[in-house]
Amino acid sequence: MPLDLNVIMGQINDMAGTLDSDEQARRFDALDNAWSNLDSVEVNERYDTAITSFLLAETSEDYRGTTPLTGVPDTYSVAASDGSFILPDRHAPLRFFLLNTSTVYLKYGAGSTAEISTLPDIRYQEADLIVPDDPQRTPIDGTILGFLRAIEELKAACTCLEGREGATVALQDGTLVLWQVQGQSDLVKDWILEQFIDVLDEFRKRDQPVASYISAPGATELMNMLRVAVCDYPEMGKAIDCKHCRSQPGRVPTCDVLPNIPDRTLLTQIAKLQPGERTAVYHSRSKIMRDYDRDRTGDQKICFFYLNAGREIARVEIPRWVAADVDQLELVHSVIYDQCSLGRGYPVVLQEAHEAAVLSMSDRRIIEVAIEQALSNVGIMPLHTGKDGSKRGRFV
Numbered sequence: 001m002p003l004d005l006n007v008i009m010g011q012i013n014d015m016a017g018t019l020d021s022d023e024q025a026r027r028f029d030a031l032d033n034a035w036s037n038l039d040s041v042e043v044n045e046r047y048d049t050a051i052t053s054f055l056l057a058e059t060s061e062d063y064r065g066t067t068p069l070t071g072v073p074d075t076y077s078v079a080a081s082d083g084s085f086i087l088p089d090r091h092a093p094l095r096f097f098l099l100n101t102s103t104v105y106l107k108y109g110a111g112s113t114a115e116i117s118t119l120p121d122i123r124y125q126e127a128d129l130i131v132p133d134d135p136q137r138t139p140i141d142g143t144i145l146g147f148l149r150a151i152e153e154l155k156a157a158c159t160c161l162e163g164r165e166g167a168t169v170a171l172q173d174g175t176l177v178l179w180q181v182q183g184q185s186d187l188v189k190d191w192i193l194e195q196f197i198d199v200l201d202e203f204r205k206r207d208q209p210v211a212s213y214i215s216a217p218g219a220t221e222l223m224n225m226l227r228v229a230v231c232d233y234p235e236m237g238k239a240i241d242c243k244h245c246r247s248q249p250g251r252v253p254t255c256d257v258l259p260n261i262p263d264r265t266l267l268t269q270i271a272k273l274q275p276g277e278r279t280a281v282y283h284s285r286s287k288i289m290r291d292y293d294r295d296r297t298g299d300q301k302i303c304f305f306y307l308n309a310g311r312e313i314a315r316v317e318i319p320r321w322v323a324a325d326v327d328q329l330e331l332v333h334s335v336i337y338d339q340c341s342l343g344r345g346y347p348v349v350l351q352e353a354h355e356a357a358v359l360s361m362s363d364r365r366i367i368e369v370a371i372e373q374a375l376s377n378v379g380i381m382p383l384h385t386g387k388d389g390s391k392r393g394r395f396v
Contacts, residue, residue: 050240057221069276075109096124102356217315227255311345
């Protein structure tokens with residue numbers, strides 16, 4: 001049935017009416033004051049003893065520091081990959097999943113060229129459909145398949161840049177932090193992260209920087225840092241403890257004066273980050289970074305900075321070994337900004353990789369028909385469940 005708009009129109013109007021412009025102005029004034037008076041050294045000292053309930057950005061630089069664009073190389077190469085998949089379907093006549101990984105290589109300047117390719121891969125063997133060496137025989141579901149797609153995307157970009165010389169950058173869409181592995185068993189988490197970090201290690205051995213681009217990021221680590229900065233617990237001689245603070249009857253936490261906004265809004269409206277400028281490089285304090293630090297050097301821990309890409313504030317994630325190399329950091333900064341300029345606000349190499357990777361409804365139907373035909377050719381009549389059959393036609 002279509003959406004009954006009569007039911008929700010009143011709720012939409014009520015939702016709009018909850019916005020208090022005067023209250024928002026007061027909270028943004030408090031935010032402006034907190035940002036202007038921020039003491040980076042004091043914030044890091046507070047971190048040493050703080051017990052918080054949210055993710056925090058950390059840096060040894062000035063939290064408010066910015067770096068302008070220094071210029072784009074005359075000649076550079078950028079590779080990107082993207083992927084899509086078809087999930088295992090218990091209603092289908094055969095159990096399988098499909099990964100379709102695209103790779104785009106663009107070279108600018110001397111010897112400019114463009115290469116686009118896709119690699120579809122159907123996996124149907126029993127061993128492919130469960131997590132290996134798992135006594136519980138955990139099936140490959142949508143979440144795990146998402147991890148495998150991320151691994152294959154990173155591998156594809158790495159393979160594409162093998163043997164390429166000069167200024168090169170591998171760029172991925174989305175995050176380099178596989179956040180959802182934290183909800184998996186230790187066996188699944190180790191299996192996924194080992195493969196992912198192995199590819200990051202290969203980039204490091206070649207000295208080829210890898211980065212990811214997050215459009216319209218919803219992260220609040222900088223805003224959370226400011227909540228630590230304005231907390232009044234230290235003034236009372238106490239260590240910051242968010243749970244204790246919020247458990248006190250009648251107490252309104254001092255940090256609630258700040259608006260509930262993402263970092264990108266802070267950087268647009270308060271910090272006034274200019275086109276081409278990036279912020280300081282921040283480190284994540286998430287415990288998942290311990291799992292990325294397999295060799296205990298910290299090199300593969302993921303850092304990030306924000307970039308005014310022209311039309312938006314984007315989040316760029318990089319391994320720490322890229323952040324520690326001034327030349328590589330500058331290259332990533334300049335290449336991503338140039339790609340956004342060429343792509344009217346979004347990296348053109350990521351646009352092309354996405355378009356090449358997408359599986360349309362007609363693609364999916366062709367695969368479905370091909371499987372049914374292949375089964376018929378070997379004398380097997382494809383059987384569909386009642387539920388699957390009901391979706392193929394309406395009877396009322």
